[in-house]
Amino acid sequence: MVNDSSTGEEKILTVAKIENGTVIDRIPPGKSLRVFEVLGIDSNYPYVVALAMRVPSVKMKVKDVVKIKGKALTSKEIQTLTFIAPHSTVNIIKNFKVINKTELTIPNKVEEIINCINPNCVTNAHEPVVSSFDIISKEPLVLRCVYCDRLLKGDTLQNQL
Amino acid sequence: MKGDLIQHLFTTRKLSKQDIENLFDLTKKIENNPDYYSEFCKGRILGNLFFEPSTRTRLSFESAMLRLGGKILGFTSSRDSSATKGESIADTIRMVNHYADIAVVRHYMEGVGEIAKQFATIPIISGGTGTQEHPTQALLDLYSLKKEFDKIDGLNIGFLGDLKYGRTIPSLLYSLIKYDNVKINLISPKTLRIRSNVENRLNDAKSDYLVTENLHEVLETLDALYVTRIQKERFLDPIDYERLKNSYKITPDTLQDVKDHFIILHPLPRVDEIHYDVDKLKYSRYFEQAKNGVWVRMALILKLLGVE
Ligand SMILES: [Zn+2]
Numbered sequence: 001m002v003n004d005s006s007t008g009e010e011k012i013l014t015v016a017k018i019e020n021g022t023v024i025d026r027i028p029p030g031k032s033l034r035v036f037e038v039l040g041i042d043s044n045y046p047y048v049v050a051l052a053m054r055v056p057s058v059k060m061k062v063k064d065v066v067k068i069k070g071k072a073l074t075s076k077e078i079q080t081l082t083f084i085a086p087h088s089t090v091n092i093i094k095n096f097k098v099i100n101k102t103e104l105t106i107p108n109k110v111e112e113i114i115n116c117i118n119p120n121c122v123t124n125a126h127e128p129v130v131s132s133f134d135i136i137s138k139e140p141l142v143l144r145c146v147y148c149d150r151l152l153k154g155d156t157l158q159n160q161l
Numbered sequence: 162m163k164g165d166l167i168q169h170l171f172t173t174r175k176l177s178k179q180d181i182e183n184l185f186d187l188t189k190k191i192e193n194n195p196d197y198y199s200e201f202c203k204g205r206i207l208g209n210l211f212f213e214p215s216t217r218t219r220l221s222f223e224s225a226m227l228r229l230g231g232k233i234l235g236f237t238s239s240r241d242s243s244a245t246k247g248e249s250i251a252d253t254i255r256m257v258n259h260y261a262d263i264a265v266v267r268h269y270m271e272g273v274g275e276i277a278k279q280f281a282t283i284p285i286i287s288g289g290t291g292t293q294e295h296p297t298q299a300l301l302d303l304y305s306l307k308k309e310f311d312k313i314d315g316l317n318i319g320f321l322g323d324l325k326y327g328r329t330i331p332s333l334l335y336s337l338i339k340y341d342n343v344k345i346n347l348i349s350p351k352t353l354r355i356r357s358n359v360e361n362r363l364n365d366a367k368s369d370y371l372v373t374e375n376l377h378e379v380l381e382t383l384d385a386l387y388v389t390r391i392q393k394e395r396f397l398d399p400i401d402y403e404r405l406k407n408s409y410k411i412t413p414d415t416l417q418d419v420k421d422h423f424i425i426l427h428p429l430p431r432v433d434e435i436h437y438d439v440d441k442l443k444y445s446r447y448f449e450q451a452k453n454g455v456w457v458r459m460a461l462i463l464k465l466l467g468v469e
Contacts, residue, residue, distance in 0.1 A: 116272075118271060120269065120270050120291045120292075121270070121271055121272050122270045122271065122272035122275070122276055123272060125249070125250075125270055126249055127249045127250060127251050127276060128251050129251070129275070129276060129279065136361070144358060144361075145272070146272075146275060147271070147272025147274075147276075148271035148272040148291070148293055149172075149271075149272075149293060150271075150356075150358055151357050151358045151361060
């Protein structure tokens with residue numbers, strides 16, 4: 001797994017390449033456990049998963065990497081990952097080759113994955129609509145509900161994911 | 162509004178200064194000659210969907226539509242009434258699309274405007290939604306200011322009381338910041354300051370506003386003071402309420418050093434935040450203010466129906 005290092009010590013940690021599946025690379029160091037959490041990776045997870053933490057990286061000094069064999073992430077999972085581990089890359093692997101590489105960048109809008117904090121917001125009632133937020137600041141992260149106009153801070157979003 | 166692709170009115174944020182001024186021009190014409198407009202909505206129906214009870218706003222809309230020669234239908238229900246239990250706002254709007262030509266929705270929930278945008282095929286006007294906004298009340302308040310001072314630009318306006326839960330406050334602030342050199346003074350206890358999303362929008366508009374707990378810090382500089390009711394249930398500690406209630410009460414004594422042309426507005430109903438003795442003073446405008454509501458709502462109905 002650790003392609004950008006070659007010392008003997010790290011080779012011990014190297015995980016084999018996968019034939020098909022997803023590699024989440026350049027995860028901010030320490031965030032991979034949260035990645036496990038939001039993807040629902042636990043003892044019952046049906047796929048082969050490899051995790052490497054604090055791997056030396058040329059660009060980031062250290063990073064975490066997660067490999068999932070035989071699994072493609074859903075768009076909802078990718079949207080959620082964006083907020084847990086921004087700037088990570090999601091690589092889709094087919095026949096040992098990267099066929100698609102996407103950097104996770106904070107979008108201008110987010111839908112469905114979180115609920116509005118306002119109990120009186122129509123998105124929390126039995127209405128045929130899904131939650132929708134404009135991201136009005138990326139650093140620090142601030143969201144505004146398209147429906148009730150209420151502001152949500154980044155940590156509120158983190159707690160819900 | 163017509164031509165500006167504004168089909169519904171749930172927030173004053175979406176109105177431009179020109180939209181507001183055009184509306185007020187028509188309001189003025191209606192006020193000067195209401196008979197001329199008495200058949201403009203003949204054959205049209207206004208649907209009143211009041212998911213939360215209201216007397217003032219509902220009657221004002223009904224009066225407006227009747228004075229335009231139109232008809233009204235609708236319901237008023239309390240939060241627990243079976244009439245609305247279980248039925249979504251979206252479904253109610255889809256139904257009224259077929260029953261009326263224009264509708265008013267008042268609801269205790271917030272975000273109803275987006276639902277109207279997605280499901281309504283007729284123009285929908287907010288009659289107040291949760292603590293979010295009450296745009297028609299704000300427009301009539303603004304019209305009252307305009308009538309008094311002949312302009313909105315350059316005015317120095319104070320807001321007193323419950324600025325957090327009062328739903329007219331955001332609507333009024335969003336319309337005022339469209340004007341030039343308006344100074345806004347937000348006077349309230351710390352716990353009842355404007356919500357962060359409203360302040361965020363004031364900042365985005367680079368508006369000139371001041372936040373204070375002390376009325377006397379700004380009172381002498383004001384052209385107008387907009388007083389709102391502080392409700393007891395907003396306070397965890399009743400002692401806090403008693404103390405604050407009195408510090409924001411307006412009596413003739415409070416007004417000793419105000420400007421000569423100073424006026425007091427209040428959306429009504431009042432409890433005891435303005436003493437009855439103030440009613441007699443030349444500063445009080447809250448009863449005249451209420452009268453303007455029907456004219457403004459008539460103008461709004463005409464604009465949204467496109468039957469000017
Ligand atoms: Zn909301």
